[in-house]
Amino acid sequence: MKQENQENLKISFPQRLLSPIKHFLEAELLKSKRAKKNLKNADPFLDSNRVLENSLEEDLDEQIDHFETEVKAKFLNKRIVQLRKALTRIKIGKYGLCESCGKMIDTDRLAINPLATTCVKCQKEKEA
Numbered sequence: 001m002k003q004e005n006q007e008n009l010k011i012s013f014p015q016r017l018l019s020p021i022k023h024f025l026e027a028e029l030l031k032s033k034r035a036k037k038n039l040k041n042a043d044p045f046l047d048s049n050r051v052l053e054n055s056l057e058e059d060l061d062e063q064i065d066h067f068e069t070e071v072k073a074k075f076l077n078k079r080i081v082q083l084r085k086a087l088t089r090i091k092i093g094k095y096g097l098c099e100s101c102g103k104m105i106d107t108d109r110l111a112i113n114p115l116a117t118t119c120v121k122c123q124k125e126k127e128a
């Protein structure tokens, strides 16, 4: 019984920190979704008024714009997935736990990067 209590203490993320993090994540998710929507509107390839008889220079500009849009979209998609994942982890009570070793991630680390899914030690091992 005593051991079980200790286990619970070890793995529960401080509630008072959870609420602001959840708000932050929800706000970021909304922002990312909005940015993604704006990005789609900016993509010349998806522009219905797009002129098909462009000069070569205009074509190149469009290609570059399209490429930049794709890179940004990929970044936003990744971020949206990470944010959703973090919110799910809050919901199931697993937020703040290292995915590799299951221990609590340092709260200082999470304050800097709320999307961190591994502790510093495991992160270093991953990068090594």
Ligand SMILES: [Zn+2]
Pocket (backbone or CB within 6 Å): 098, 099, 100, 101, 102, 103, 118, 119, 120, 121, 122, 123
């Ligand atoms: Zn770890």
